[in-house]
Amino acid sequence: MDDSFGGMGMKDGLTHIGLQFWRPTQKGQIELVDNFKPIDDSTIISFRKWGNVHNVRVLLCIYNGTRESWNWSLAKNAFDSYRKQFIQALVAETVRLKLDGVDIDFEGKGKCESDKKAFVRFILELSIALRAKGKELTVDSFAYKWNAPNQGWWKLLLPYVDALHIMGYSETGSKS
Numbered sequence: 001m002d003d004s005f006g007g008m009g010m011k012d013g014l015t016h017i018g019l020q021f022w023r024p025t026q027k028g029q030i031e032l033v034d035n036f037k038p039i040d041d042s043t044i045i046s047f048r049k050w051g052n053v054h055n056v057r058v059l060l061c062i063y064n065g066t067r068e069s070w071n072w073s074l075a076k077n078a079f080d081s082y083r084k085q086f087i088q089a090l091v092a093e094t095v096r097l098k099l100d101g102v103d104i105d106f107e108g109k110g111k112c113e114s115d116k117k118a119f120v121r122f123i124l125e126l127s128i129a130l131r132a133k134g135k136e137l138t139v140d141s142f143a144y145k146w147n148a149p150n151q152g153w154w155k156l157l158l159p160y161v162d163a164l165h166i167m168g169y170s171e172t173g174s175k176s
Contacts, residue, residue: 001050011054016138016163018061018103019047022093024074028082030062030089044097051100059138060094063105072108072148076115079106079122087122091129101136102126103165112148119149120156127160140165 001010021039022030032039051058064075078086090102104123108115127137139161142150149157154164 001047011056014054014056016057016059016100016103017047017051018059018105018138018165019044019099020061020063020103020105022060022062023064023066024062024078024086026074026077028078028085028089030086030093035067041097044099048098057100057136059101059103059136060090060097060099061103061105062090064107070107070109072106072112072115075106075108076118080115080118083118083122083125087126087129090126091133091135094130094135095133099135101130101138101162103138103140105140105165106149107140107142107167108148110147111145111150111152113152115148116153116156120153120160123157124160136162138163138165140167142166143168 003009021032021044023033025031048058050056064071066074093099094102104126106119123137123139130137137160139149139157141154141157141164142148143166144150145152157164
């Protein structure tokens with residue numbers, strides 16, 4: 001994180017870091033992922049300390065990626081069936097680790113229009129809970145209509161989020 005590139009460091013170009021270390025459970029809780037190497041509180045705290053020193057906001061990023069693919073059913077179960085417990089778990093972990101907020105990175109294949117109402121309700125309620133603690137909320141969204149959440153959801157989401165992260169991937173002509 002402290003590497004320099006021609007005199008410019010990551011601290012010079014970043015405003016936020018989303019620690020994509022958490023995934024929802026089947027019962028609306030959250031768990032640390034172990035896809036790459038074991039992650040524990042000390043790993044997270046080191047990122048938080050670096051962010052504090054360099055004025056970079058550090059967010060708990062929860063995502064629904066698995067080794068196989070995106071698991072929209074897992075995400076939907078958390079934000080719909082277990083919404084209250086899920087919100088409590090996200091807020092509690094954010095506060096416990098003294099992070100600056102939460103980034104929701106749930107990706108669904110297809111439009112998932114039937115899930116839009118429940119997702120927006122989840123974002124509204126999570127926003128209220130986080131703001132009560134002085135925390136931010138950001139949401140990742142697709143750039144166009146092929147997957148969820150997408151640009152057709154933005155008007156409903158924008159009143160409740162501090163930022164949207166727009167994901168282009170190959171749909172925009174790049175390979176990001």
